[in-house]
Amino acid sequence: MLRAFFDWLFGRRRSAAPATAAHAKAPSAPRDTDPAGFQVLNRSAPLRSESPDTPVEIDANTIFLCREAVLGRDQRIAGYQFMLQEGTRNRIRHSSRRVHHLYAEVLVRNLVRADIGTLIGRRFAFIDVPDSFLDHPCLAALPAHKTVLVLGTHPDPGAPDIHSLRETVNRLRVTGVRIGVPDPAVVSEFRPLLPLADFVMLRAPALDARRGLQLAAQVVEAAPQARLLVRDLPGLEDFRFCYKLGASLFQGPFITSRENWDDRDLGPSAARLTRLIGHVKADADTSELAALLKEDAALSLRLLRYINAAANGLAEHVASIERAVLVIGRDKLYRWLILLVCSMDPPSGRSSAALESALVRARMLELLGEDRSPAEREALFLTGLLSLIDVILEVPMEKAIGPLSLAPEINLAVRHGEGPYASLLELAIACEQLNAERISSAASRCGVAPGVASERHLAALSWALAIQE
Numbered sequence: 001m002l003r004a005f006f007d008w009l010f011g012r013r014r015s016a017a018p019a020t021a022a023h024a025k026a027p028s029a030p031r032d033t034d035p036a037g038f039q040v041l042n043r044s045a046p047l048r049s050e051s052p053d054t055p056v057e058i059d060a061n062t063i064f065l066c067r068e069a070v071l072g073r074d075q076r077i078a079g080y081q082f083m084l085q086e087g088t089r090n091r092i093r094h095s096s097r098r099v100h101h102l103y104a105e106v107l108v109r110n111l112v113r114a115d116i117g118t119l120i121g122r123r124f125a126f127i128d129v130p131d132s133f134l135d136h137p138c139l140a141a142l143p144a145h146k147t148v149l150v151l152g153t154h155p156d157p158g159a160p161d162i163h164s165l166r167e168t169v170n171r172l173r174v175t176g177v178r179i180g181v182p183d184p185a186v187v188s189e190f191r192p193l194l195p196l197a198d199f200v201m202l203r204a205p206a207l208d209a210r211r212g213l214q215l216a217a218q219v220v221e222a223a224p225q226a227r228l229l230v231r232d233l234p235g236l237e238d239f240r241f242c243y244k245l246g247a248s249l250f251q252g253p254f255i256t257s258r259e260n261w262d263d264r265d266l267g268p269s270a271a272r273l274t275r276l277i278g279h280v281k282a283d284a285d286t287s288e289l290a291a292l293l294k295e296d297a298a299l300s301l302r303l304l305r306y307i308n309a310a311a312n313g314l315a316e317h318v319a320s321i322e323r324a325v326l327v328i329g330r331d332k333l334y335r336w337l338i339l340l341v342c343s344m345d346p347p348s349g350r351s352s353a354a355l356e357s358a359l360v361r362a363r364m365l366e367l368l369g370e371d372r373s374p375a376e377r378e379a380l381f382l383t384g385l386l387s388l389i390d391v392i393l394e395v396p397m398e399k400a401i402g403p404l405s406l407a408p409e410i411n412l413a414v415r416h417g418e419g420p421y422a423s424l425l426e427l428a429i430a431c432e433q434l435n436a437e438r439i440s441s442a443a444s445r446c447g448v449a450p451g452v453a454s455e456r457h458l459a460a461l462s463w464a465l466a467i468q469e
Contacts, residue, residue: 065114100154272295290325342358360428386400
């Protein structure tokens with residue numbers, strides 16, 4: 001991962017340099033980019049408003065993908081739930097089965113366009129679809145071994161009978177597709193499918209200790225091969241509760257939630273790095289910086305290894321720390337050390353998930369700043385990266401960034417949500433939170449179309465996943 005960071009540091013953005021080329025090589029637009037197709041969809045099955053006689057028009061430019069991370073018991077990212085943005089989901093909530101089919105097809109088509117199999121690497125893609133959608137031919141284009149289809153019901157006629165549904169599920173599982181079923185206590189229709197289920201989906205707000213234990217025992221008996229996935233976990237206490245119940249996978253805002261870390265300090269490696277960063281910003285002599293680097297043998301070797309990497313194209317082999325400091329330069333050394341701070345001394349698995357979210361924010365801000373100077377793009381990258389440094393390191397924000405001597409613009413955005421970078425950071429965070437209204441509002445303040453924001457967000461996710469492979 002740090003090799004890719006170093007490539008970024010020297011301006012060699014993997015699959016994304018120069019910035020203008022990133023958009024040509026990035027995954028296809030995460031929204032459906034065929035306005036004519038949406039017009040046909042509108043005519044054939046318009047979305048319903050409060051009045052069933054009044055169709056709701058769909059703007060193709062406001063339809064785009066969202067994703068939410070799914071963590072394993074080690075608190076590392078095991079997959080993502082992909083969905084259309086919240087406004088679209090809300091508008092079809094009470095629509096017909098046919099409309100739900102059409103939008104499931106839009107979702108799948110966009111995932112295929114985005115080359116989801118390459119995008120997510122070894123992780124799973126969780127996709128919620130109506131039970132009657134399982135035999136739709138578009139599903140064949142998804143990467144079967146990475147796809148989890150989560151079944152949903154609909155009150156309209158047209159649901160397959162349980163025998164047909166079982167046959168379809170068996171057929172899909174033979175191809176490698178995994179199947180998720182909702183809480184059998186809430187959706188009893190799918191209880192006969194429990195022996196075939198790979199995942200059983202629960203919702204945190206509906207769980208208490210007694211019901212959770214009963215449900216866990218029921219699932220173990222009826223579906224011993226299935227794993228429990230709990231959604232909508234708001235905080236870490238909820239995560240810990242469901243962890244004790246035996247759940248295997250976890251989803252919700254808890255991933256980037258903050259605790260009271262007032263009594264915690266930086267880990268030893270991070271503390272050494274921040275001390276070194278302070279000396280870099282204070283313009284210490286090269287010999288003094290080299291002496292501090294030499295106090296950490298592993299850090300010294302890492303710097304020499306990256307400096308001498310063949311990709312750097314140096315005419316000479318760098319053998320001394322003093323020479324390495326001169327070659328890399330103060331500005332790049334400063335940014336490299338900050339990147340190291342974010343990736344060292346992780347107190348828990350959740351830190352790696354938070355780091356991934358920070359990397360997505362960082363890359364998205366860099367992409368959104370494509371028309372700005374290189375120095376400002378790098379400042380935007382650091383703004384996104386450091387916006388979660390307290391969650392990554394599990395220390396108070398003041399202790400995490402106080403020693404870093406940040407530029408005022410970065411400091412204002414990260415600490416107070418103010419200054420010239422704050423609106424772009426807010427847009428990146430809005431794209432994580434699946435809130436269409438907030439995305440549209442933040443995009444408007446930044447002068448960015450919501451669809452463009454979605455494209456940059458998905459491209460940033462692709463980059464963040466690629467550098468961690």
